[in-house]
Amino acid sequence: ADSSASVSTMAMRRILPVDLVERGRRPFDPPPGLRGRGAVRPVDLLNGARAWLVTGFDEARTVLSDARFSADKLRHHDATSPRPPMPAGTAAREDGMFVFMDPPEHTRLRRSLTGQFTVRRMRRLESRVREIAVEHVEAMRAAGPRADLVPAYALPLPSLVICELLGVDYADRAEFQERTAVALDASATPEEQGAARAGLYAFMRRLVALKRADPADDLLSGLVHDADPPLTDRQLTDIALGLLNAGHETTANMLSLSTFALLEHPDRLAELRAEPGLIDNAVEELLRYLSIIQLGVSRVTTEPVTLGGVELPAGATVVIATPEANRDPRQWSDPDVLDPRRPRAPHLAFGHGVHQCLGQQLARIELRIGLGELITRLPGLRLAVPAEQVPVRDEMLIFGVRSLPVTWS
Numbered sequence: 001a002d003s004s005a006s007v008s009t010m011a012m013r014r015i016l017p018v019d020l021v022e023r024g025r026r027p028f029d030p031p032p033g034l035r036g037r038g039a040v041r042p043v044d045l046l047n048g049a050r051a052w053l054v055t056g057f058d059e060a061r062t063v064l065s066d067a068r069f070s071a072d073k074l075r076h077h078d079a080t081s082p083r084p085p086m087p088a089g090t091a092a093r094e095d096g097m098f099v100f101m102d103p104p105e106h107t108r109l110r111r112s113l114t115g116q117f118t119v120r121r122m123r124r125l126e127s128r129v130r131e132i133a134v135e136h137v138e139a140m141r142a143a144g145p146r147a148d149l150v151p152a153y154a155l156p157l158p159s160l161v162i163c164e165l166l167g168v169d170y171a172d173r174a175e176f177q178e179r180t181a182v183a184l185d186a187s188a189t190p191e192e193q194g195a196a197r198a199g200l201y202a203f204m205r206r207l208v209a210l211k212r213a214d215p216a217d218d219l220l221s222g223l224v225h226d227a228d229p230p231l232t233d234r235q236l237t238d239i240a241l242g243l244l245n246a247g248h249e250t251t252a253n254m255l256s257l258s259t260f261a262l263l264e265h266p267d268r269l270a271e272l273r274a275e276p277g278l279i280d281n282a283v284e285e286l287l288r289y290l291s292i293i294q295l296g297v298s299r300v301t302t303e304p305v306t307l308g309g310v311e312l313p314a315g316a317t318v319v320i321a322t323p324e325a326n327r328d329p330r331q332w333s334d335p336d337v338l339d340p341r342r343p344r345a346p347h348l349a350f351g352h353g354v355h356q357c358l359g360q361q362l363a364r365i366e367l368r369i370g371l372g373e374l375i376t377r378l379p380g381l382r383l384a385v386p387a388e389q390v391p392v393r394d395e396m397l398i399f400g401v402r403s404l405p406v407t408w409s
């Protein structure tokens with residue numbers, strides 16, 4: 001079940017030099033080693049290979065919108081990837097991992113999926129998101145006044161939303177959540193993670209078969225039956241797992257890290273409580289300010305390219321340093337300030353170009369409702385430990401906290 005491997009759980013410390021990864025005492029700011037140097041610069045990876053780091057906003061947008069930068073990591077070797085490239089001359093791809101494809105292969109699979117993110121389905125999901133959020137905050141309150149926000153709230157909320165999206169039966173949700181929890185658990189052994197991922201692959205395969213035989217009103221059933229030309233079971237399984245990989249760990253970390261950031265900026269939190277209409281703008285600013293996908297978006301050049309005055313050879317691995325690009329002073333004034341009233345402007349937290357996050361609308365709904373219900377239903381919410389004791393995951397592709405002990409009055 002190779003295609004179930006999630007790059008997002010990969011520890012970056014094994015590949016990237018420590019100074020590009022470690023945040024030190026300022027957990028919300030980009031690692032000091034990423035800051036204030038050229039917009040494009042070479043870095044030597046721990047595996048002996050070289051890559052180019054892009055910290056400039058405009059340069060990052062160029063990489064993500066120019067076809068000379070390929071996302072196809074199966075054909076072009078990405079030096080940060082543990083996976084070897086496919087041998088040259090390999091026949092057309094049969095998988096459904098379109099995040100690692102270029103147009104036109106990418107276009108067809110992505111379009112079959114965007115066709116399923118309908119307004120009606122999003123509206124129904126939104127009311128389910130609210131029910132799930134309320135249910136979990138109320139369970140915390142009943143057991144409180146103390147909880148670890150990560151297992152109690154941040155992880156189950158997006159996991160259950162994906163269950164809704166894929167139409168996972170209530171009876172199967174405990175199994176689904178347990179397997180995803182182990183697959184994402186940084187402290188699990190590689191064997192445990194591998195077993196959990198293989199189990200998830202088998203789970204998704206069964207789900208696809210079920211939706212083929214007995215369609216319901218969910219997105220996966222829609223994909224199974226409406227895609228034209230039809231998708232294979234392999235592609236459908238990869239797409240379902242892709243949605244889980246892309247939408248779970250990301251949203252979970254955004255929820256818990258945003259809460260941590262707001263608790264550490266009490267005046268901002270007070271503003272939000274006083275003015276609930278500010279939440280949409282605040283979510284957008286948190287996405288920019290926290291930029292949790294740290295060094296996880298990368299491309300490979302298909303020919304020599306000059307970028308930001310730097311010459312890149314063909315086959316160069318280009319890594320977008322999103323946290324730093326989203327603080328580019330050429331793009332924002334006072335970029336290091338968390339300001340929920342900042343005028344809206346495009347940012348890179350959801351990427352850019354043809355691969356721009358397909359679930360961003362859903363992610364925004366989850367963050368707006370997830371944070372909103374939390375801060376209104378738990379007055380006096382605060383950290384239960386000193387901020388320095390909150391364990392951060394700076395070595396992971398997706399930044400966040402491992403746990404967030406909170407209490408309330």
Ligand code: HEM
Pocket residue numbers: 071098099100110242243244246247248250251254292293296297298348349350351352354355356357358359360362363
């Ligand atoms: C792609 C971020 C939530 C589904 C991406 C990319 C980024 C991103 C940066 C671009 C990757 C690249 O260009 O290589 C985020 C963040 C999220 C989030 C920060 C939460 C706050 C979600 C959710 C879903 C989702 C909830 C769906 C349920 C996808 C998919 C892609 C993607 C399918 C691949 C799109 C493509 O390759 O065309 N996301 N995402 N994401 N995201 Fe999200």
